[in-house]
Amino acid sequence: MNNYPNYHLYIALAAQRDSVIFTVAFFTLIIGFYFLVLQRKSPQLMPAMRLLCVLGFYMILFGGIVWSLGQ
Amino acid sequence: MIRRLQKVPDWLWLILIASAVRLITLGAESLWYDESFTSHLSQLSFANMWRAILGDVHPPAWYIVSWVIGRVLGNSDFALRLPAALLSVSSVLLVRKIALAVKFDRRSAFVAGLLAAILPASVYYGQDARMYPMLCCFVLGATLAGIKQRWRWFTVCAVGASYTQNLGVLYIVVLGSVLLIMNMRHTKQALRIVSALSGVVIVWLPWFAGGMLHQLQQISQGFWIPPLTAGAALYPLSILTFGARLPGMLQVIFAGVAVGWTFTGLIACRRWILTRTGIIITAVTFGTPVLAAVISVLWRSIYLPRAFLPSSLLLCLFWAWPLAHLSRPNRRTLQAVAVPTLIVTIIFYYVPAYARVDIRAYADIIREGYKPGDVVFFPSVDGAILFTHYLPDLPYRLMPESNDLNQSLTDETKAAMQFSIGEFSDLEQQYRRVWIVVAINPLTSVREAAEVARIEKTYCYQLVWQSKQSISRVAIELVDLQCLI
Numbered sequence: 001m002n003n004y005p006n007y008h009l010y011i012a013l014a015a016q017r018d019s020v021i022f023t024v025a026f027f028t029l030i031i032g033f034y035f036l037v038l039q040r041k042s043p044q045l046m047p048a049m050r051l052l053c054v055l056g057f058y059m060i061l062f063g064g065i066v067w068s069l070g071q
Numbered sequence: 072m073i074r075r076l077q078k079v080p081d082w083l084w085l086i087l088i089a090s091a092v093r094l095i096t097l098g099a100e101s102l103w104y105d106e107s108f109t110s111h112l113s114q115l116s117f118a119n120m121w122r123a124i125l126g127d128v129h130p131p132a133w134y135i136v137s138w139v140i141g142r143v144l145g146n147s148d149f150a151l152r153l154p155a156a157l158l159s160v161s162s163v164l165l166v167r168k169i170a171l172a173v174k175f176d177r178r179s180a181f182v183a184g185l186l187a188a189i190l191p192a193s194v195y196y197g198q199d200a201r202m203y204p205m206l207c208c209f210v211l212g213a214t215l216a217g218i219k220q221r222w223r224w225f226t227v228c229a230v231g232a233s234y235t236q237n238l239g240v241l242y243i244v245v246l247g248s249v250l251l252i253m254n255m256r257h258t259k260q261a262l263r264i265v266s267a268l269s270g271v272v273i274v275w276l277p278w279f280a281g282g283m284l285h286q287l288q289q290i291s292q293g294f295w296i297p298p299l300t301a302g303a304a305l306y307p308l309s310i311l312t313f314g315a316r317l318p319g320m321l322q323v324i325f326a327g328v329a330v331g332w333t334f335t336g337l338i339a340c341r342r343w344i345l346t347r348t349g350i351i352i353t354a355v356t357f358g359t360p361v362l363a364a365v366i367s368v369l370w371r372s373i374y375l376p377r378a379f380l381p382s383s384l385l386l387c388l389f390w391a392w393p394l395a396h397l398s399r400p401n402r403r404t405l406q407a408v409a410v411p412t413l414i415v416t417i418i419f420y421y422v423p424a425y426a427r428v429d430i431r432a433y434a435d436i437i438r439e440g441y442k443p444g445d446v447v448f449f450p451s452v453d454g455a456i457l458f459t460h461y462l463p464d465l466p467y468r469l470m471p472e473s474n475d476l477n478q479s480l481t482d483e484t485k486a487a488m489q490f491s492i493g494e495f496s497d498l499e500q501q502y503r504r505v506w507i508v509v510a511i512n513p514l515t516s517v518r519e520a521a522e523v524a525r526i527e528k529t530y531c532y533q534l535v536w537q538s539k540q541s542i543s544r545v546a547i548e549l550v551d552l553q554c555l556i
Contacts, residue, residue, distance in 0.1 A: 004516055064321045
């Protein structure tokens with residue numbers, strides 16, 4: 001490994017990507033379980049939560065597209 | 072007209088759609104490193120190709136197919152990728168067939184096939200001159216044979232998978248174990264499975280003893296695959312569905328969609344998962360990556376995301392089911408997220424900025440400026456493999472003891488690949504100018520970086536072209552051997 005002095009950069013970049021993916025996956029699962037519980041305990045809130053979920057997704061998606069195009 | 076279109080069978084639609092998205096742009100992009108490696112091997116004599124394979128990290132099946140294709144259809148980018156495209160289309164049909172075999176209704180089976188046909192990662196590997204669509208065909212074929220209890224077909228497909236990609240063995244271990252456990256009480260059936268698996272082991276053993284063990288010894292000092300982390304374990308879920316041809320921010324968003332869609336699918340399929348066929352599909356889809364993750368933690372990292380492409384195609388079953396079987400409001404919510412995600416990821420797949428690096432254009436820079444008395448010098452193996460595919464007629468030298476991008480090629484493979492190897496200092500006697508392809512990145516060795524720095528300090532050179540990114544630099548330099556600094 002001494003033959004590759006900058007190998008740590010490769011590992012660091014992969015680790016950074018992996019930690020972002022893990023965080024996203026974690027929060028997505030939290031939201032998923034929240035929906036499951038909500039559907040059983042307070043089904044009357046589900047329509048509003050579905051709408052919130054879809055609108056939130058579109059906001060993030062369009063924000064992401066605009067941000068990406070601006071890069 | 073519409074009535075006629077409605078009469079077109081589902082499977083034909085899938086063939087048309089899958090073929091269209093794969094074949095129309097099949098040869099448009101340059102080959103990347105692994106594909107150029109396939110190309111290089113397909114041009115060797117069979118004996119040298121075999122020697123090269125023994126020092127590589129993959130079994131021989133794909134290289135033999137490419138070798139034959141190279142001789143029949145030539146060595147163009149389109150011809151090299153054609154087997155992968157056709158096998159990828161076959162995989163799409165197998166996904167639909169499996170869906171029908173596990174009692175999906177026709178519409179859900181079509182949606183599963185459609186997802187397998189259009190998901191950007193599936194299209195990417197269908198346009199990649201590598202073995203992954205072939206692995207998909209064999210793994211999906213073995214799964215279908217296991218479900219239908221066709222043990223001869225199971226043996227054929229399992230042997231094919233183990234000779235296509237070394238991680239194919241994990242799929243067969245998981246599939247075989249599940250089939251065996253589920254048929255424990257039925258002695259006759261269990262004996263048939265044992266005999267099928269024994270057949271697989273007997274046919275695979277020669278490769279294991281003569282090839283795979285040799286490969287394991289050869290690459291034991293390499294660092295090809297980085298250590299596994301929790302995030303890396305989840306990475307295939309997004310990279311093998313929506314692909315990597317996206318801006319960083321969108322990759323993060325769609326990673327969330329991939330996890331959420333899978334979670335929804337698992338909840339929606341919970342009853343089906345517990346059926347006999349559901350257990351088989353679930354084990355192959357999720358069990359194999361989990362087994363690879365466990366081995367990576369306990370032994371050494373073998374977690375290569377693209378090897379789990381068969382899992383991602385079977386995941387289409389879990390993604391298709393909720394699109395048709397959730398309650399109407401939940402279904403609409405999922406569709407409202409899934410459809411734009413698919414549209415955006417497919418559009419970005421065809422955006423040139425996210426395509427493979429255009430090696431063809433860089434090679435053209437050298438070709439246009441080339442004069443008799445020039446030579447191309449590669450400080451690294453990956454440069455030589457990438458550029459000699461597009462500059463087969465130009466003289467070149469590869470630096471001795473050079474490395475490849477990810478340390479997966481042994482000295483044995485390099486020798487079998489018959490590179491023209493020579494020191495830069497020896498070029499002065501024969502040539503006047505040298506084109507150097509410089510690629511400095513975190514996987515550049517000390518020797519390679521030192522040689523490039525020495526050349527730049529010793530000789531007059533012109534920077535012909537350069538691309539700099541955060542942690543890498545690729546450049547084409549033209550060195551005048553008769554001008555010393």
